[in-house]
Amino acid sequence: MGQASATIRDVAREASVSVASVSRALNGHSSVHPETRARVVAAAEALGYVPHAGARSLSLARSHAIGVILPDLHGEFFSEIVRGMDREVNARGYHLLLSNMHADASLAAQAMRSMRGRVDGLIVMAPQLDAAGLDAALPKGVPAVLVNSHDGIGRASFRIDNGAGIIASVAHLAALGRRRIVHVAGPAGNIDARERSEAYYAAMAAHAPGIAPIVIEGDFHEQSGADAVAMLRSMDATFDAIVAANDMMALGVLRGLREAGMDVPGTVAVTGFDDIPLARYLGLTTVRVPLAEIGARAVGRLVDALEGGDLSPDTLTVATELVVRGTTALSPGTP
């Protein structure tokens, strides 16, 4: 089985000191005679000693790892957030332990429990869990930061300002003269999806009074955007703009429109939400959400709490910004 890794005991023996001294020497405690320290360092070096992080964690009751619970790694939305978390965690000297959670609330709970004793805190993204389910799933004693999840359960959290984003989109379309604006919503039960469609109704009332709002439910994946277009056509609906609840569905909408021979933005203008990297390449007008930054800030807040600060149960709302691109541009050249 090869060479078993050296333990602190081996180092102690090699350096002819006690394990306590090895621990102190290697952890930079002041009260260690320079010569002792040198002997220890040399011994550790010679044996290729690497401290056993697991044992260290158990002893210190600190793992320097944070657990990330997320619904699905698929697509750029979550990758971007994880990227931001990774960056920050690296800077702070922590590790990221990933765990996928499937929609079900009890599985979510299980995923979180399976992290007990492995991580010092949790970052949870569970947009599909309701407040009660989320509250039940969250381990009691563990510091946690919620991202894109139901808040208001007395936990630190970050939320996207969904309402402002959608309202800005609708206002933008209205300013372009569009009134028959359709909304392709995200899945029922998803908190962001719900806020976005509510904002759509409100914005329609304000900017397109007298026009009946039309909402088609999708699932945040691309195909459902294309399906929504097919549905609209089979309904014989008239529309001159589509506000999709996220970028992936907007891409599906674009595909559906292209296949139907409908010009974008001439006949139909299209907007998305999130501003995933793809959106920029495809010239999609969308609402920018600082995904990576959210990830980084979530980590920052959690680590601050772990290192002594306290974790206020506030919800921090992250501002969005409308980014106008080709799918709503009046004409080529319009910024």
Add this chain to the structure above:
Amino acid sequence: MGQASATIRDVAREASVSVASVSRALNGHSSVHPETRARVVAAAEALGYVPHAGARSLSLARSHAIGVILPDLHGEFFSEIVRGMDREVNARGYHLLLSNMHADASLAAQAMRSMRGRVDGLIVMAPQLDAAGLDAALPKGVPAVLVNSHDGIGRASFRIDNGAGIIASVAHLAALGRRRIVHVAGPAGNIDARERSEAYYAAMAAHAPGIAPIVIEGDFHEQSGADAVAMLRSMDATFDAIVAANDMMALGVLRGLREAGMDVPGTVAVTGFDDIPLARYLGLTTVRVPLAEIGARAVGRLVDALEGGDLSPDTLTVATELVVRGTTALSPGTP
């Protein structure tokens, strides 16, 4: 500090049994009296007991976690691989511990060491490390699977068939009548980049004899693709095709070409490598690499080894496939 989590000892007391019985009962050992088990389960339930994974790991010398060392989470290339790993790891009941490694070999070594005692095995992606650096960085006793890294150091690994992919690209371009084919290479020192440019030279010799190959070095990021086009123009080079060493640079090339007013594929045909999700949306002809599948297979192989099998130090080569899209299509409508 709130309610300290219950330990196995609390459960034992509550159920009036020994900790050993609690352990056995909760871990499904056969030799436990049904009634005892019931009492234990009830006590655990009542106390909200969740086993401490860290302690468990220390005792079992098994963490059920695998460490992933990767150079950069940026871009879709690595996200896709991680997605595949995540999927498999979930199915196998393991966790993923992420660790970013920066280019430097000593930092790489440090990243790997910091995982000792936290994970049972390692998956390492270090395309920029040479064989010696990689060998030095890898902890001796730890099972590891290399992905996109220098192989031939007696470690299990997965490699992309870079040569075949580039040769297929060049052959495809040649079949289209292109001969003045330029290569935008990846960064020096990157193993994949090197294999790809070597294959380019070989393919040029075979398909465009008499034409001097032109290679411009990039860094695998988008901007360097655009820069390469600028460079070619400033050199007054004539070319009718560009083979980029990866998709991100191909996208930059497309942008550079567009800004220069050069028609694609009319004047210049373009190919990429990897087939990241973006490539499909942008109609980029490219070499498909089953990224997610590689991640999944790497995990599968590692876990198999951890669960008793042995890890043969073979290099498994992953086949690629040329995907022809609009950036090399002869005319609209050509598949």
Add this chain to the structure above:
DNA sequence: CTGTTAGCGCTTTCAT
């Protein structure tokens, strides 16, 4: 079937 006990590898009082 169940309890006692000895670790897993490390940190940390408490003495000296």
Add this chain to the structure above:
DNA sequence: ATGAAAGCGCTAACAG
């Protein structure tokens, strides 16, 4: 400044 020993929470012999 250093060593001995207790203990983090759990599992696994080893006895009964």
